[in-house]
Amino acid sequence: MAFSVSSMEMVPYIPDDPVAAEAEILAGIRRGDDAAFNLLVRWHCGRMYAVAKRILRDDAEAQDATQEAFTMAYKAIARFDGRSKLSTWLHRITVNAALMRLRKTKRLREVSIEDTQPKFDDTGHRRDVGPAWKQTAQDEALATERAGKVHEAIAQLPDSYREVIMLRDIQQLDTDQTAEALGIKSGAVKTRLHRARLALRELLDPYMAGEATW
Amino acid sequence: MITCKECIEFLDDYIAGDVSPAALENFEKHLALCPPCRDFIESYRKTIEETRCACSEPDEQVGCDDVPPTLISAIIESRKLDREPDA
Numbered sequence: 102m103a104f105s106v107s108s109m110e111m112v113p114y115i116p117d118d119p120v121a122a123e124a125e126i127l128a129g130i131r132r133g134d135d136a137a138f139n140l141l142v143r144w145h146c147g148r149m150y151a152v153a154k155r156i157l158r159d160d161a162e163a164q165d166a167t168q169e170a171f172t173m174a175y176k177a178i179a180r181f182d183g184r185s186k187l188s189t190w191l192h193r194i195t196v197n198a199a200l201m202r203l204r205k206t207k208r209l210r211e212v213s214i215e216d217t218q219p220k221f222d223d224t225g226h227r228r229d230v231g232p233a234w235k236q237t238a239q240d241e242a243l244a245t246e247r248a249g250k251v252h253e254a255i256a257q258l259p260d261s262y263r264e265v266i267m268l269r270d271i272q273q274l275d276t277d278q279t280a281e282a283l284g285i286k287s288g289a290v291k292t293r294l295h296r297a298r299l300a301l302r303e304l305l306d307p308y309m310a311g312e313a314t315w
Numbered sequence: 316m317i318t319c320k321e322c323i324e325f326l327d328d329y330i331a332g333d334v335s336p337a338a339l340e341n342f343e344k345h346l347a348l349c350p351p352c353r354d355f356i357e358s359y360r361k362t363i364e365e366t367r368c369a370c371s372e373p374d375e376q377v378g379c380d381d382v383p384p385t386l387i388s389a390i391i392e393s394r395k396l397d398r399e400p401d402a
Contacts, residue, residue, distance in 0.1 A: 135391075138391070142387055143387065146386065146390065150382045151381070152373060155373075164383065164389070167386060168386070168389055168393055171393075172393060189372060192372045196370050219323055221320040225318025225319055225320040226318065227319045227320075227352075227355075230351045233358070234354070234357065234358045237361070237365075244368075247365060247369070248368065251366055251368075251370075252369055252370075255366065271367065271371075273367075295326070298362055298366075299323075299359070301362050302358055302359055305362060309361065
């Protein structure tokens with residue numbers, strides 16, 4: 102399909118048939134059709150920008166993250182295999198770009214996975230038992246604050262652990278799909294996922310147990 | 316009976332429902348007697364739930380209406396600049 106000149110307009114694009122549009126746009130981008138890329142931007146930019154703003158809470162930073170996400174997506178689009186929806190794939194790339202920007206702007210340090218795992222004594226009992234997590238309120242402001250803590254925690258994970266969380270817990274691929282996407286064995290995915298979740302739990306613990314406000 | 320360490324190592328499979336009946340029985344016997352592990356499991360579940368919630372995809376309906384027009388043009392222009400030369 103050849104895209105018309107009107108696709109260059111900077112207005113939202115909402116296709117009548119998203120499945121057909123996705124296939125046509127992907128084919129267009131892969132053969133270097135500028136108009137196809139423009140349509141992709143006009144179709145998905147709003148959702149990607151909204152996600153980046155939710156994570157970064159700053160318009161300028163969110164714009165930079167969205168731009169970075171499109172650059173990453175363009176470079177990786179040859180590897181997009183259609184296993185998930187294009188919008189879901191773009192969402193993951195955007196979350197990742199925004200989290201990396203968050204890590205930089207908030208100067209968050211990457212944690213050591215070993216340091217964030219539960220500690221046990223010689224008899225197998227936990228040495229670091231703290232208070233139980235409080236019930237989470239449905240209040241919107243608190244939910245936003247809680248989401249901010251989660252974003253910061255994910256941003257502190259080492260790349261290989263963050264990737265697994267992104268694919269398994271956010272994109273919700275299964276273990277085998279994640280293993281294939283990352284080029285590692287299924288057993289390694291399971292181990293990394295468990296350790297990443299334990300690390301996130303540990304990072305969120307002071308806030309969720311009400312011991313600290315961060 | 317399994318220890319807290321074994322219980323936590325086993326947690327991922329337990330939550331995924333990927334355990335044998337015998338292992339499940341051992342696990343649940345431990346939980347019945349260990350409030351800290353029960354709390355830990357709840358916090359582990361909550362971690363997964365909060366992660367999904369914090370990073371969920373927005374509605375399909377979200378369009379470009381709130382996007383600064385300069386952002387769309389900046390993305391398109393930067394792509395042209397970044398484009399690798401044909402091999």
